[in-house]
Amino acid sequence: MKKSKSRQTASRHNRSLPLDACPSCGTMMVEKRKALRLPVNGEEVTVPSVAHLHCPQCHEMVLRFADSKRFGEDAITIYRKKHGLLSADELRDLRLRLNLTQAKLCQLLGLGANTISRWEAGRNVQTTAMDMLLRLIRDLPGSIDYIREHHQAAA
Ligand SMILES: [Zn+2]
Numbered sequence: 001m002k003k004s005k006s007r008q009t010a011s012r013h014n015r016s017l018p019l020d021a022c023p024s025c026g027t028m029m030v031e032k033r034k035a036l037r038l039p040v041n042g043e044e045v046t047v048p049s050v051a052h053l054h055c056p057q058c059h060e061m062v063l064r065f066a067d068s069k070r071f072g073e074d075a076i077t078i079y080r081k082k083h084g085l086l087s088a089d090e091l092r093d094l095r096l097r098l099n100l101t102q103a104k105l106c107q108l109l110g111l112g113a114n115t116i117s118r119w120e121a122g123r124n125v126q127t128t129a130m131d132m133l134l135r136l137i138r139d140l141p142g143s144i145d146y147i148r149e150h151h152q153a154a155a
Contacts, residue, residue, distance in 0.1 A: 022055035022062075029053035029062060038075040040125060045075045045082075073122040085131045088122045094138040095120075108147050109133070 032054040053062040102116040118124035137143045
């Protein structure tokens with residue numbers, strides 16, 4: 001089953017256009033950079049230099065998978081700086097200092113199980129309110145114990 005699937009994929013690739021060909025007109029595209037906007041938490045963020053492929057013939061623009069991933073991560077980094085939010089590294093540091101797994105911190109804060117993982121990977125970003133709560137946990141001794149006790153009392 002697995003074998004026939006990979007053969008299909010390979011033959012499809014053999015038939016397809018070259019990797020950098022324009023999907024609209026087939027012209028070879030060229031690598032360029034330009035400013036693009038992306039909404040983050042409902043706000044348009046401008047990323048100044050986004051790598052992409054540009055068609056000189058019909059002006060089609062294509063973001064390769066890696067370009068698109070990088071674009072999203074850059075937009076989130078810019079958003080974090082603009083709003084003074086904790087960076088992905090600062091989030092990871094404060095969690096490790098508390099000796100908590102990503103899943104455990106999600107549970108204590110009432111977040112979805114993969115939320116912290118996405119914040120630390122730069123694929124998503126915390127709200128301003130959650131950022132404030134995380135700062136309190138980091139800077140006020142006993143905060144995390146308070147949250148733990150609240151969970152125990154509620155259980
Ligand atoms: Zn084209």
